[in-house]
Amino acid sequence: MPKNAADPEEFGVLQSKRNATRYQILAQIAERQPAVNQQEIADAIGITAQAVSDYLQDLVEHEYVNKHGRGRYEVTKEGVDWLISQTDELRHFIEHISEDVIGQVEVETAIATTAINEGENVSLTMQEGVLRAMSGGTGSATAVAVTSAEAGQDVGITNFDGVVDYDLGSVTIVSIPRVRNGGSSAVDSNRIAEMAEIHDLIAVGGVEAIAVAAAANLEPDIRFGSASAVQEAAAKGLDTLLLCSTDLLSAHTDKLREQNLSYEVVDVADT
Template sequence: MSGALEDKRTATRFRILAEIADRQPAVSQGEIAEAVGVTSQAVSEYIRDLVEDGLVEKQGRSRYRVTKEGVDWLFQEARALQRFAEHVTDDVLESVNEDAAIVTEDVAAGDTVTLSLREGLLHATPGDDGPAIGVVTTDAEAGGAASVTGFEGVIEMEAGSVRVLQVPPARLAESDAVDSDALAAACDDADIVVAAGVEAVVACRHAEVDVRTWFAPGNNGSNRVERQPSSGSSRT
């Protein structure tokens, strides 16, 4: 772990050395004191120690430069801080995030559940039999939604594919030039068809393509969403 996380003096030393590196060679101890939150006298004492330890060299009145040793020390401490931050964000916080899941049986807060994806939705089944588990934080009846946290493992899922088809915008006056037969053929084997934009919706209607979900912003900026998708491959 970074020394800057283990004691206050090392943390202050790290901050002051970083400020010197950022401001060198003209260094205002008053500005550093304000940035770090200590007195100017304390900054002066820290700088004196940094010079004695060979991490900073004095080049004149109020002129300092971080040495190679100082850069190495800063780099090591910064990397240690970065690793700790990544541990917190990737491991600690990720495990306490909450998400909603459909429960297959009645559950009570504190129950361990096995997690799975069904038709694109997260499901939770009481027990710890699966490769992915969690803990529900709310009571819920079968078929209802419960909040789940404490995720562990990997949820098994079947990979799908997405194919994107571009439809000309109406402003180019080419939207009627879409080959409906080709569009219908391209969407024929799709599990889900999603249309984004008015032109795409119109093209799919002309091709008699069943659109599962569509997004078509209007002048007021609102989006219309119709029928949620299920799992599988998609076509747009």
């Protein structure tokens, strides 16, 4: 049985600074073995080379590390088992912090529609694709403000309750032929301009689509990363007109289907 094998396990790496350093050094040895440069380990974890030497001697005495000559070390099975046990402890602690602590104090950002004081209950709505908060906790979705804000400013909110009530947006997709099949000249730009008036956003995908927007005197709201951007806009309640070249069409529709978002593909050929 390893000498004093129980000693390193008396306190975990979260309770003992010595064990935390021992854990880091043992992990460094496992990564670098068999040729171990003590100065490199010291630099990596922020202690002196002499301290590394002292810890190495301790690890050898506990039979967590075997020494095979000057500068040559190897982690033993007992050392590996201890590393695993301490890593499991760290993993469980991180899960606890992530799920039980951070999850309870998650902070989102909204735009204040009224003056809001820190600690005040607020009601939440979704307007123009942006989460809004107003003073008073009487809405279908409520939260608690963690910062103060004037109307129009951003405000931090947490302790959410209820569901923000709003309708998902829809996407109208105009498939634009590739240039060899007519490109922008095959599309009725007047019809495109009319359709743009009843949508919240204009998005383009592909050079042919940019040309169509220009012909209709439209300035696109979304030009880059349009597949993901259009999906997010619809998820936040915005109706989007998407001008999309035929070769990019499936990339956009696949994104929308992933989130069960409504879309239609329309024909506006210039006849």
